[in-house]
Amino acid sequence: MFEHCSLCFRVRMMAALKQIHLQETVVLDDDSDTMIGLVGKRVIPILMKDDHQPMLESMDMVKYIDSLGKPILLGPERPQIAAWAEQVVPKSGPLTMPRYPLLGLPEFATAAALDHYNLRKRKAFGDFVELHANTRHYIDDLMPDLEELDRLIENPQAVNGALSWDDIRVLPLLRSMAVVKALQFPQKVRGYFESMMNRIGYQPLLAV
Ligand SMILES: N[C@@H](CCC(=O)N[C@@H](CS)C(=O)NCC(=O)O)C(=O)O
Helix, strand or coil: CCCCCHHHHHHHHHHHHHCCCCCCCCCCCCCHHHHHHHHCCCCCCCEECCCCCEECCHHHHHHHHHHCCCCCCCCCCCHHHHHHHHHHHHHHHHHHCCCHHHCCCHHHCCHHHHHHHHHHHHHHHCCHHHHHHCHHHHHHHHHHHHHHHHHHCCECCECCCCCCHHHHHHHHHHHHHCCCCCCCCCHHHHHHHHHHHHHHCCCCCCCC
16 A cells, blocks of 8 residues: 555555454555566555455455445445545645655655656646645635535534445545645534544544
8 A cells, every 4th residue: 555545545444444453564656566566567555355365446445344244334325425526536636646745654765766656646747846836726626526525424423424435435535635734624524534534543644
């Protein structure tokens, strides 16, 4: 996994909710060899089950973990939540991608790993200085979505009232967005974020 990766956080969140121990291994950003050695390609997250069979899809991993013992993702799903999650991913990237390398995360622990990240993300998102300089613009673009989520949240302990797949869709994205210091979550979003992070026992990442 990478510490900053929201897909990885889906799996970590699920294990925490189920109180199942997950042995976490952070790879350096330039360590494609480890990923290729495990599954034949560069991809994150990878879950190695106890029988050493790897899994490659984060939602399959969540489903697998939920199937161990008594399932807990029993609440209803709402299509608006899945649609919300899809629409915010491209809007939050320009805010989060240039900030992750400033947080002292283990996947960037060497100069080569940091360069590797900066190069590939600059190709995808553009110059980081420019992205930082346009913070206000990107926040303004994202705020209506956060207001929409504020209206959709039913309970600070579960977006749809009872824990469901939609919580797995939403919380990791909020954890990513929370690295943006200038971004203020609306009240119910903040309440949901804080209570869910508390429940799973994770501190938010630093905000810059
Ligand atoms: N559908 C996969 C998508 C996995 C995926 O796209 N992972 C990204 C990380 S966010 C990745 O491996 N990117 C390659 C890289 O970081 O170089 C899942 O949900 O697990």
